[in-house]
Amino acid sequence: MAPAHHRSGPILTLIFGTAAALFVLLAVLVSDPAATLPTCDRWVSDAALSFAQAHPAWVTTMKGVTVTGGIGLLGPTVTVLGLLLFVWGRRGDALFVWGAMLFTVLARNVVVELIGRARPDERLIQISSSSFPSGHTTASAFVAALLIMIGRPLLQRRWSRALLIVLAVGWALAVGTSRVALVVHWPTDVLGGWLFVVLCMSAASLVRQQLERRTSPAIVKNEG
Template sequence: MVVSAERRVSWWWLVGSSAVAFVLLVVLVLVRFDPLVDFDSRVSRATRSATLAHPLGRAVMSAITATGSTRILGPLAALGCAVLLAFRRWREAFFVAVAMIATVAIRLAVVTLIARPRPTDRLAPVASYSFPSGHSAASAAAALILVVVCRPLLRRRWSRILLYAVAGSWAFAVGLSRVALAVHWPTDVLGAWLFVLIIVPAVGLLLDRLSPGEGLRDHPD
């Protein structure tokens, strides 16, 4: 996968700014910063009440949240790698595999180290700790990877906009569903999104440095 010099600079800025924001958020979570705890509690109670008041909405949230599970995204990522390999897109396939594995593995380490408790009145079965959200991280990583891999293949501006809208809306919906089902605090989801904005671009930059050559290039609009 080849990243242009201009895009490489943008990616490094994205990684750096996201890392600063993520570290700040981690510190606030660890010290239990009162305004943040109050915000999380208020939003969690409000969304949980709204979900309980609308059974259909709860069913929709449950269906959406299932799409962010690694049990679904893992096989889909493997299928994507197989398709890319079939078309001899070696670097893209490697990027998909490494970015997804790194996101899941590093997130597991982070969530264990921070050990933040989940909301108590949950509306779905869960295990482990809360920050950052696993479903939110996996879906956001999948969405961002999809954009990175597919964007250079789309020559029309409208098709790129559609790609951004569909991928972004789905990742946002998964994050929203985790809060609506009271299995994560809102800042767990925010932390997951910031985490993905660090890991996925960093993997792309690292692989581009280690394996220069022909690969993904942006088509002109």
């Protein structure tokens, strides 16, 4: 019988297919200014701006949160994580970390250029690049997913694994929220970032499974 991570292939395929379908649908909808979603985006963005203008402390807090999700910080962090895994002898995990990061960054850059969506006008942070999907949201969700995938098996106690998940997911959600709170992204940019990470991570995991399947003699023998 194949190991559990190989038997999870159908589940990963389902996750990938669902995330891909939802992401493509979302991309199509946000590309049409007359669609319902952009209208909802504008309503939420206006409400976020009004709240921010009335609560300076909220803006300061959100600026602090959003800094933790920047690619300038998280990119080197993930690179170092891969190096540590490689040194510790977990070369498969290290290659997965580097490969998944490269794939996610390059794929997002392509999507951003293809969609070319403009950001909200009254931004509380000056930035001029296209907005879909959100870069900070994508980066933080990617790192959160990596921390859970790599760190969870190392933790022995159930409560520690649960705490890791709560902290990682909570941080990624906070970064995504900060992008809307600071009016630098539409809500659907953030939703798109989360879906994009699910899509990319499930795709990277499927590729890893296929590579391991082909290079594992025991699995080949069992399947024969």
